[in-house]
Amino acid sequence: MKIEFVKADRAKPASTGAVAVLVLEGGQLTLAAQDVDKLIGGALSRAVGAGRFTGAKGQSLELIAPAGMEAARITVIGAGSAPEFSGDIAESFGAAAFAAVKTSGADTLTVLLPGAKPEEAARAAFGARLASYRFDKYRTTEKPEKKPSVKTVRIACDAPSAAQTAYGPLDAVADGVFFTRDLVSEPANVLYPEEFARRVKALETLGLEVEILGEKDMAKLGMGSLLGVGQGSVRESQLAVIQWKGAADPKAQPIAFVGKGVCFDSGGISIKGADGMEDMKWDMGGAGAVAGLMCALAGRKAKANVVGILGLVENMPDGAAQRPGDVVKSMNGKTIEVINTDAEGRLVLADALHYCNDRFKPKFMVDLATLTGAIIISLGHDFGGLFSNNDELSGNLLAAGLGEGEALWRMPLPAAYEKQIESAIADLKNTGGRPGGSITAALFLQHFVGETPWAHLDIASTAWRKPSTNATVPDGASGYGVRLLNRLVADCYEG
Numbered sequence: 001m002k003i004e005f006v007k008a009d010r011a012k013p014a015s016t017g018a019v020a021v022l023v024l025e026g027g028q029l030t031l032a033a034q035d036v037d038k039l040i041g042g043a044l045s046r047a048v049g050a051g052r053f054t055g056a057k058g059q060s061l062e063l064i065a066p067a068g069m070e071a072a073r074i075t076v077i078g079a080g081s082a083p084e085f086s087g088d089i090a091e092s093f094g095a096a097a098f099a100a101v102k103t104s105g106a107d108t109l110t111v112l113l114p115g116a117k118p119e120e121a122a123r124a125a126f127g128a129r130l131a132s133y134r135f136d137k138y139r140t141t142e143k144p145e146k147k148p149s150v151k152t153v154r155i156a157c158d159a160p161s162a163a164q165t166a167y168g169p170l171d172a173v174a175d176g177v178f179f180t181r182d183l184v185s186e187p188a189n190v191l192y193p194e195e196f197a198r199r200v201k202a203l204e205t206l207g208l209e210v211e212i213l214g215e216k217d218m219a220k221l222g223m224g225s226l227l228g229v230g231q232g233s234v235r236e237s238q239l240a241v242i243q244w245k246g247a248a249d250p251k252a253q254p255i256a257f258v259g260k261g262v263c264f265d266s267g268g269i270s271i272k273g274a275d276g277m278e279d280m281k282w283d284m285g286g287a288g289a290v291a292g293l294m295c296a297l298a299g300r301k302a303k304a305n306v307v308g309i310l311g312l313v314e315n316m317p318d319g320a321a322q323r324p325g326d327v328v329k330s331m332n333g334k335t336i337e338v339i340n341t342d343a344e345g346r347l348v349l350a351d352a353l354h355y356c357n358d359r360f361k362p363k364f365m366v367d368l369a370t371l372t373g374a375i376i377i378s379l380g381h382d383f384g385g386l387f388s389n390n391d392e393l394s395g396n397l398l399a400a401g402l403g404e405g406e407a408l409w410r411m412p413l414p415a416a417y418e419k420q421i422e423s424a425i426a427d428l429k430n431t432g433g434r435p436g437g438s439i440t441a442a443l444f445l446q447h448f449v450g451e452t453p454w455a456h457l458d459i460a461s462t463a464w465r466k467p468s469t470n471a472t473v474p475d476g477a478s479g480y481g482v483r484l485l486n487r488l489v490a491d492c493y494e495g
């Protein structure tokens with residue numbers, strides 16, 4: 001899909017395809033809606049008054065082949081109630097307009113935004129692009145009428161070249177979100193640890209430095225905790241180390257993001273039930289988000305030094321697989337009794353977090369992981385769980401999440417629950433029972449971060465959205481985390 005910014009012509013809004021206008025809550029027409037209404041002899045205001053369309057968020061209305069305009073259809077989108085027009089409203093407008101007309105047969109969508117600021121016009125383009133995501137590489141027989149028809153989105157605004165400039169970094173962020181969505185959508189027979197690593201290595205063309213460690217390298221480093229998880233799989237485990245050196249001093253202390261990359265989680269010997277097991281192809285959503293973030297930061301040339309570490313494994317049950325009751329030793333020297341081989345994400349992150357801290361001594365570490373089913377029970381799908389040993393980092397993450405529509409909710413890390421993960425024969429055990437399952441998982445991770453400011457985002461609740469509740473996030477892989485962390489870097493760590 002192509003995105004263009006053009007000068008809004010209020011006398012002749014568009015000559016072809018579909019045209020989108022915004023109407024405010026209460027049925028009040030925006031500037032563009034008034035222009036169109038005039039051209040078509042008041043049919044737009046009559047249509048708005050004729051039914052239940054009130055301008056509420058999520059509402060839309062279609063006028064087909066209106067007399068007085070060359071465009072084939074007009075899509076009226078409800079803005080919802082807000083004190084004033086904003087980038088957020090523009091983004092939702094672009095996304096909702098695209099979703100409403102994508103399979104209509106129109107090949108061009110013109111989003112009318114006369115009077116909007118360049119940043120707002122750019123956000124409308126960003127919304128449309130995010131809404132256009134599809135994972136259709138494996139479909140060979142889709143009916144033509146189900147295929148998207150829109151090839152070009154044209155944003156009509158007052159200062160198109162300023163809007164185009166403002167859109168540049170947003171386009172890089174959308175590239176990152178799409179990179180994540182592609183990784184998360186891929187089936188596990190295609191995307192196994194080495195293939196994931198290859199795709200990340202290919203990001204070097206963006207100026208990222210990528211190192212890939214294999215099982216021998218990790219064994220030398222003493223990563224018994226991570227390696228135990230992958231030992232029942234025919235696929236080799238990998239650790240990807242990605243660096244972006246965008247700060248004025250490339251040696252300045254970096255910030256770091258660490259992702260759980262379980263390319264398939266069968267549960268291992270503590271095998272999962274068949275129902276829904278196919279979802280466990282997206283158990284690499286944390287690593288996927290970190291990879292997409294690094295892609296976004298490089299794409300927009302962020303002025304910060306950032307490290308991304310991905311722990312890539314497949315959790316399978318074969319004759320070599322780890323058994324419940326096994327004791328493994330992590331790189332930081334702590335021993336772990338593996339009570340349940342399905343609590344594997346924390347075992348992967350234990351070594352990845354320690355390695356990150358030990359090698360890079362970052363200002364802070366944030367890990368992302370589809371870690372526990374319990375976080376879905378706690379929060380539903382509209383929030384990721386935030387666990388942290390640092391209030392400032394937590395505050396920054398909560399604010400970034402709100403700003404990008406990727407909300408987090410802070411959860412506690414009570415020392416009293418540590419006894420749930422005490423082992424009779426080792427330093428720790430890898431499960432803490434059902435009570436507070438997401439909390440004991442986070443407490444486990446905390447044993448591997450030393451004194452470094454750290455936050456853990458449990459994104460099992462948000463990495464996959466079905467049904468979609470927001471046009472910028474179509475059904476399936478959400479790419480949750482890329483926007484949030486990009487915003488954290490932009491607002492807090494770039495000069």
Ligand code: BES
Nearest residue numbers: 283340342343370371372373374431460
């Ligand atoms: N990958 C799962 C968590 C998960 C569940 C992610 C549902 C997305 C959707 C994780 O590895 C897991 O199996 N966790 C167990 C932990 C338990 C064995 C302590 C869980 O949540 O049941």
Ligand code: MN
Nearest residue numbers: 265342343344
């Ligand atoms: Mn598991």
Ligand code: ZN
Nearest residue numbers: 262265283345
């Ligand atoms: Zn898992």
